[in-house]
Amino acid sequence: MTTMSAVRLPGDSTVEHVTVDVPSPGPGQVLLRMRASGICGSDIRAIYREHLGHGAEAYQGVVAGHEPCGDVVELGPGVRTLEVGDAVAVYHITGCGSCDECRIGYPIGCTSPTRAAHGWQRDGGHAEFMLAEAVSCLRLPEGVSHVDGALVSCGFGTAYEGLLRAGVSGRDRLLVTGLGPVGLAAAMLGKHLGASTVIGLEPNAERASLATELGLVDVVITDPADLADAVGDATGGRGCEVSLDCSGNAHARLAALTHTAARGRCVMVGEGGRIDFPVSDLLIHKQVALHGSWVTSLGHMAELLDLLARWGESPERVVSHRFALADADEAYAVAAAGASGKVVITWD
Template sequence: MHGVVIKGGRSVSIQDYTIPVPGVGEVLLEMQASGLCGSDLRAIYRPEKPKSEGAEGYRGVIAGHEPCGKIVAIGPNVSAEWKVNDRVVVYHIHGCGSCRECRAGRFISCHSETGRQAYGWQRDGGHSDYILASAVDLVKLLEPLSYIDGSVIACGLGTAYAATLRAQISGLDTVLVTGMGPVGLGAALLAQKEGANVYGLEVDPARRQAAEELGICTLDGASPNIKETILELTSGYGPSVVIDCSGHPGARLMGLEVAREWARIVFVGEGGSVTFDVSPLVIHKSLTIYGSWVCSISQMEQLVENLVKWKLFPEKVVSHVFSVQEAEKAYTLFDSGKSGKVIIASEEEAKRWKESK
């Protein structure tokens, strides 16, 4: 089989591997879709020498932490719940299973230095023809969701969903989402389904257009009058929820400035910083600021159920699909910022996606 390894310095390579055999508690998946994520760009693809230690340490494994596929073999001591041909999403962090965070299903926050392993970072990920996954990390992909839907759910949409849950969004809210990349698009679409009135904010014209085509009213973040525009659209009060998916200091600061009193602010976009005067912007406005990383595995299961109920198919945020052999082209495009979500997919799934466009 073939697998993609990220070399750093904006370089990837395609390598040959033997198809693995599932061990105790493991299943073998035939990969159908595996998304590219901004975290891969920031921490592995762009740096000349990616970190090798810690939660974001890259061990030179097969890349791709958004795997979705079909079970083709089952190892010993796997629950009878799982069958060959089951369609599954892989929750992309495997936890130790023993610490308090793991026992709550929050594998992303596992405290174990040796037991915590992220697919595509510390153990082989989804940019390949097959992947070994621990059965405890599987989430059933319900019909009629596609494999590409599942790949978007595996990290990006799961991250967006966690943010909307932290903000406790409802039909009473007006939500501003800053940054209309894949996670921002997902957060805006989910907030709409949760009943809120939603506005996006984006400086890139192509991304603004893509968001508008998905039914998200999206404002030009580069406009000199953007604060006045937001206040005008919200009857002078400002949004009750701001979700920053940009990681940009200016967007974060503006979100704090335009938010109404008692608003909830969720920081999702990775990297960057923000500096602000705490008293007038946070204390005197009684704002609540949350940091939100990734959903728990139980929240991911809930998200899958809700997407079916809402008839919301997240592959709509996907702009390009490539094969494993085209991984270099996929990463170059995604790194340019001139795309929506980019997916590496099987020939069959890529054909289905193209025919559905």
């Protein structure tokens, strides 16, 4: 095969099906046959509807998809860490490798002009094959599926990083605002990390219902006006020790901060938008720690893959829709509607 089917996102809520050459791996690279490729909320927000991104989110007209997982089919010169046939998840950003952020395993924070993310500045996973750097590929442990690996590549990794930033443990009650795919991931992983109670705020009835059906959230609130009573009842009026906003919505962010307990930790993960709040009342006087958290590190991604295998947990549980690459138009339309669980393109 010398050519392959692929998908690009020209904007205007449109999917463009194209035929491109199958690439060949260069030094330090591998060629992957794609097995699963997720659709992320960032794809919808900053690329699919219109090209809003700049800097790290500037879309360069490449093959879409920054949540790739596949099988190694060809090794480039010098690759010694992988073998043909390995199933791998891909850390979706390649940095310069020498800046402070890269050195501690966070290429997401690299500011070098050479930094490139799959699906944004370099070809991503919405194609039959994809080139990846060997250093960015992590073998899937036994029992972890290709779809699991794709979800860890961004959404679940992002949720895990936010929970680590807050130091979630069995001492904590956790509030998650926004139960889209990342919020569902935060609820699932928060439980495994020990959160004694998980409260979720999700106005969309379908997403709220999915969270309930999956058993990921102890209390699901669909009307924001009911959140104060729910948190009060669950915490004796104290508030949640940890809150995580996964929505990017200004009102939800404010709710997360408002219902964080004194000396608690609030983490903002949802991208875009703004927030305005009374700093003295909600932050200083409550002595709350407010964190921003962006994707995860290569090391924490590897750690999460290992934990999923040890826990016997499957991120694939939050997938509500699967599509073939040929049906990517429908896949993006479903994801853009904001009423689903995770939407994934698969070749299985």
